Amino acid sequence: MIESHFQEWLALLIRWGHMIAGIAWIGASFYFNWLENQLERRTGEDIAGDLWAVHGGGFYYLQKYAVAPPDMPRHLHWFKWEAYATWISGLALLIVVYYWDARSFMLNPSVADISEALAITIGLASLALSWTWYDLLCRSPLARSPLAFSAAMLAWFGLLAFVLGGLLSGRAAYIHVGAAIGTIMVANVFRVIIPAQKELVSALEQNRAPDPGPGQNALQRSRHNNYLTLPVLFIMISSHYPMTYGHPQAWLVLVVISVAGVLVRHYFNIRHQAGRSWAWLLAGLLLLAVMAWWSRPQAVAGADSVGPRVSTASAWRIVNARCVACHAREPSNAGFSSAPQGIELDSVDMLRVHAERVYTAVVITRTMPLGNLTNMTEQERTQLANWFEGFQAGHTREPGADD
Numbered sequence: 001m002i003e004s005h006f007q008e009w010l011a012l013l014i015r016w017g018h019m020i021a022g023i024a025w026i027g028a029s030f031y032f033n034w035l036e037n038q039l040e041r042r043t044g045e046d047i048a049g050d051l052w053a054v055h056g057g058g059f060y061y062l063q064k065y066a067v068a069p070p071d072m073p074r075h076l077h078w079f080k081w082e083a084y085a086t087w088i089s090g091l092a093l094l095i096v097v098y099y100w101d102a103r104s105f106m107l108n109p110s111v112a113d114i115s116e117a118l119a120i121t122i123g124l125a126s127l128a129l130s131w132t133w134y135d136l137l138c139r140s141p142l143a144r145s146p147l148a149f150s151a152a153m154l155a156w157f158g159l160l161a162f163v164l165g166g167l168l169s170g171r172a173a174y175i176h177v178g179a180a181i182g183t184i185m186v187a188n189v190f191r192v193i194i195p196a197q198k199e200l201v202s203a204l205e206q207n208r209a210p211d212p213g214p215g216q217n218a219l220q221r222s223r224h225n226n227y228l229t230l231p232v233l234f235i236m237i238s239s240h241y242p243m244t245y246g247h248p249q250a251w252l253v254l255v256v257i258s259v260a261g262v263l264v265r266h267y268f269n270i271r272h273q274a275g276r277s278w279a280w281l282l283a284g285l286l287l288l289a290v291m292a293w294w295s296r297p298q299a300v301a302g303a304d305s306v307g308p309r310v311s312t313a314s315a316w317r318i319v320n321a322r323c324v325a326c327h328a329r330e331p332s333n334a335g336f337s338s339a340p341q342g343i344e345l346d347s348v349d350m351l352r353v354h355a356e357r358v359y360t361a362v363v364i365t366r367t368m369p370l371g372n373l374t375n376m377t378e379q380e381r382t383q384l385a386n387w388f389e390g391f392q393a394g395h396t397r398e399p400g401a402d403d
């Protein structure tokens, strides 16, 4: 109880820090990308381009050098700790939120009967394997064709989401795909982009021409990072939306929304150069609309008007047995110090208040009970489905019902 209270505080503080570092990192990356696209280009000079901007009550004048300044500036700002801090805090968050109580947050006994240790190992291995696969692809001839490269990466993430979805809880599967993408992005900074910048700086200090190889690799990797930002941000917020990770084809939902993110990002990258760039934006938004429609909840077998009527009182007896350990003002489950997401289900009236969300969580996305810790049966899910059908139609007070 007290322990879980402080665990929540720890998670809150780390999440807060993770968000701040992430904003600083992605924000700087968006800003430099914007600079690059907006530069007023010059040719045949030491300066590649410049631009004027006004912000916060002052004027700024920025120049980009074609190669490097003649002398090393005294203060050169690097942008790397934003990325490292995002990854370190993200890993800490994985541990505090998912691994600490892996039974509740990593496992889903209805998809796979594995141990907590194995689930955590699978999660961490998926990060390492993703980086290895990506890094190999970047060094292969495939990297020269953006289309083939994107297809190979998409296939990998689709496969990863599918395999993890068959081993872990839907939410854990999603967050590990997101963490794998984030790991690739940070490893790009750590292993390729920063070393290339160091080579540039040391070439300047030693008065020699820089080796162009690392610089070209760094450009490729930073382009990839740029396209990965929208998918990774979607996955980070997806844990608030069970209709995504709780969908029967959750992996497909993830793939399609990620592709939409890449298309939208592409629009922002090329909108100043190409005509009809809005077609990319339109394609991305269209994909999202199609996904929203396609993923709509389907009627659940067994829950129809001919099914046995279930009164609200009997429905609540199920909820009381399977949900109230966590969803009460003072949960008896030691892992919680207050009702998760403020959803208290400890009376028939509260069940009425939350009827639709209960139905969605138990019957549609099946994300509840969490990790099915309370061993809810299929029969009970069907009973709750039947109850909700009747509840919605307004006839839960059938004669003889114990309501």
Ligand code: HEC
Residues within 6 Å of the ligand: 104, 239, 240, 242, 319, 322, 323, 324, 325, 326, 327, 333, 340, 341, 343, 357, 358, 360, 361, 362, 367, 368, 369, 370, 373, 374, 376
């Ligand atoms: C072991 C603890 C536990 C049990 C048992 C449990 N829940 Fe939850 N529930 C949680 C947690 C934790 C969250 C928050 C998840 C999140 O932040 O995404 C949650 C979130 C929810 C939500 C809101 C988010 C969503 O998925 O829609 C609903 C509704 C819900 N639970 C309903 C239920 C019902 C109904 C039952 C019983 C059938 C149940 N829960 C059993 C822990 C539990």
